[in-house]
Amino acid sequence: MITTPTVLVLGAGASQPYGFPGAYKLVKEICNTLDNEANHDFQTLTRLGCKRGTILRFVDALKEADPISVDTWLEHNPGYIELVGKAAIAQALLKFEHNTNWRPTPNWYNHLFWLLTFDISFNDFNRKNNLSIITFNYDRSLEQFFFNKLNHHLLDKEPKEIAKMIKGMNIIHVHGSLGSLDWPDTPPRPVPYGSTAEHSIQIANQEIKVIPENVEETSEFEQAYNLLCDAKYIYFLGFGYHKPNLKRLKLHLLSTQHDRDIFGTSKGLSITMKEHVEAIKCGVSDPGCADKITLCPTSIYEFIYEKVNLAR
Secondary structure, eight states, X not given: OOOSOEEXXXXXXXXXXXXXXXXXHHHHHHHHHSSSTTSHHHHHHHHTTOOHHHHHHHHHHHHHHOOSOHHHHHHHOTHHIIIIIHXXXXXXXXXXXXXXXXXXXXXXXXXXXXXXXXXXXXXXXTTSOOEEEEEOOOOOHHHHHXXXXXXXXXXXXXXXXXXXXXXXXXXXXXXXXXXOOOOTTOOSSOOOTTXXXXXXXXXXXXXXXXXXTXXXXXXXXXXXXXXXXXXXXXXXESOOOOHHHHHHHTGGGSOTTSOOEEEEXXXXXXXXXXXXXXXXXXXXXXXXXXXXXXXEOSOHHHIIIIIOOOOO
């Protein structure tokens, strides 16, 4: 059980153990599947309303620009967000949502689940835990994992009750998601986990939010900031520390009057990015006392298993 106000901030690396591509690999995936007009994915996007010439220009630019992520490229080219960008992202990521990817070794989702149920009944999963999750990922893998786990632990409960427990958790997709999962009592027009049907891509396209470079505030980021303000522990997991994302979280505005610990995994980060992150001051009340992000060069599983005690 997690009793102390704790916030996990998830980046693309958090979903990679479950079969999802990292930010740069997603660029390659989109380029590889849309580089031929005869490809199924190319034809699907045209049927969804994307213009042939726009798709070709988009793919050609991605190949030549070779950006660190599709989102980063779209932030600088907002005209392509609605024309093709979101649809291409939705189509690519839905293919990686598989219910067969729940047992990687090691499995940090599973370890988190057991921390959340440590010393309490499974029925109290969302009522006694003081955990919030801010995710920059579009996929719904964590929510679906929790749903599957509880569904098989609480066989006497109706699936709609399990769904209500998961929905009761504080999980904020600051960039939107691939849509509402097809659980009982979900809003209209759900997107089944891993569905690559055209109507699913169309709905997911509408739910994704790619934020142009000049936009710093959205309702989701405001919610995220409020959670960070109240947290005692903030942990960045699989996060790339992209400057605009850190800025939108408004870490520099956190009050230093509130005692908190801020840690983050840094496995795979360049020395340049590590030094950039370590120089960030989180707080303005007294810059001399501002918190810093302490980086740990470990995997997410190693971090939450060996470095920090979440169950407190």
